[in-house]
Amino acid sequence: MKKVLTLFIALLVSTIAFAQQSLWGGGTLVSPEIHENNTVTFRFRAPKAIKVQVTGDFLSNPSVADLKEGPEGVWEYTTPEPLAPELYNYSFIVDGLKMPDPSNIYLIRDVSSLMNVFISGGGRADLYKVNAVPHGTVSRLWYDSPTLGTTRRMTVYTPAGYEKSGKRYPVFYLLHGMGGDEEAWVTLGRATQILDNLIAEGKAKPMIVVMTNGNAALEAAPGESSLGLVPPTTKLPKTMEGSFEAAFPDVVKFIDANYRTVKNKSGRAIAGLSMGGYHSLHISKQYPDLFDYVGLYSAAIWPGKDVESPVYKDMEKKLSVQFAKKPALYWIAIGKTDFLYKANTDYRKLLDDNHYPYTYYETDGGHIWRNWRIYLSEFVPMLFK
């Protein structure tokens, strides 16, 4: 009878090996292989394919590279140069069909697309890795929003030691962009890793990070509400028309009631990317006593001309009230090629004309996650000092 374990392991291992062999025609290829010098090899087994290509944000011009077929139908491509430290995404194109890499289980959803990811380490990208440091807790929980009349899902990061310390912590409200949800910052945003690592290095204060769902018409991320396993909806009602901003005090009340927080302005920050930057701008000016730290990452600025919410009324007057109360930090970051660059330039002119102090951070590139990870890792060390 004691042979059963051996048989058991043998059966399971063969089942697993079979699954690897069969699923997506995979096998036991290593792909991507990140070499010591940070060049990267991609491999794909497809004996019958005519053309296999790789596309991804590690390529610029051209944005597609051809793999070459080798023995046993294994196609291969190695980058000619080392890749700069970064979290990259990619997909294969096999005879014209985009598909993920069957050798790489790491796929992240961005809005309605899934893409493989890998990390070329070193430099800032080491902040995006899980390192051997104390880890915070990441919770998905539901809160009541009386203002919106719904129960809604959020993601909350509490720093390592929170459970036992008995201390109060400041809270950073971190908002996603259009098409995103309460999963965006902990998946492509690498917020958990960035916070764990910056706190462990002593570069950031231990803090709670609250990542809500910014779509006022939705309760939760795709698959996580009673809508079921349906495709993500990208054209949502109640988007950027004031509902989410008006209801935001519900979130703050819930967090202050359920976590050991610093319950005042100096213990609260708010920032977001794109639509989340727009939310941060309008929430922080609508409730000028709530947040001492404000971050606009590639933010949309101005409301649509047909939008009637009281949240957007008297914008300049509200800004004058907000800045009269001297926020500890008002931080604006954008990439040089972002389609919102001009809107941000116009907004900075308005701030300049009124002598409202802010800090400006400009990067290369456009409206992309690479920039938002950079902005997060620049912003967090400035909070609650």
Next chain:
Amino acid sequence: MKKVLTLFIALLVSTIAFAQQSLWGGGTLVSPEIHENNTVTFRFRAPKAIKVQVTGDFLSNPSVADLKEGPEGVWEYTTPEPLAPELYNYSFIVDGLKMPDPSNIYLIRDVSSLMNVFISGGGRADLYKVNAVPHGTVSRLWYDSPTLGTTRRMTVYTPAGYEKSGKRYPVFYLLHGMGGDEEAWVTLGRATQILDNLIAEGKAKPMIVVMTNGNAALEAAPGESSLGLVPPTTKLPKTMEGSFEAAFPDVVKFIDANYRTVKNKSGRAIAGLSMGGYHSLHISKQYPDLFDYVGLYSAAIWPGKDVESPVYKDMEKKLSVQFAKKPALYWIAIGKTDFLYKANTDYRKLLDDNHYPYTYYETDGGHIWRNWRIYLSEFVPMLFK
């Protein structure tokens, strides 16, 4: 300037639409489409393909079905019969290459494979859906295991109302199988949904569910430890040789110190699937005062003959001690075609010969998640009554 929002939305929507069009050759197909009568249509756009098939656990004999090409290169297959209520998985096979459905973002990893999933509703499958009921909180956190000398990741479910009730709750320790990890029960196992729904229906007591990582050599699920984004390891040291079982009191101590728990045997249950059933058997007999409820789901039973751990010594004597203390429930479940069926029959004979009481639950099918979701939803209502 107010036109910027309109432009912004237009740009984002077109970006999203482009991503949908381009990623994996997708487009805006609906696939799978679950019709009102529970027949299901699969669709795949591939104008250049010669053959497109679908494979998955909703098919039995044959286990592959051919899609037919229609207008604009869209291939389609509709099941001839309605599908029984269940969470199903599937993949496409395009000219011999397995690949996921680009129209379906719902992919779940099982060990080292990714597969698309969908739910055909009704009956027991409604327990697997997110319904409009109060939702518990799901947290990923890290605990110290002095016995293993590592910091390890676990998933903890706390029932709706836990944060505010001030009450103590019983704890159910729920263990995964070989190749799995602390994500398995909340992904393919649908444990969050099953618990939320059973508790909301009044069929289960509110309880905390603790899902640890049962691989003593690992700290966390793939991608969640400092090993990085590497392929899952299936041949692990320290597997089923006593280390995990011997260190289990570390888990109980951590949970009792950090949650409002019922800190005695009548407030503790342990169960697991396959290797997790083996762990449950050996942990509960090694520590006979810890657990009043024990569940073996398709469990491995006997240790390997070369395994030397004290945990497996004097097995029959330890069982006599455990059963003398009269556990409230000792539950054994297995499928008729499971490769561990005989081992379980032998074990039940040993229990019968000694007049140790247990409850036996037999299903069709073998060593599959469909059975483990059934076993979980049968077991949970019997706990802590």
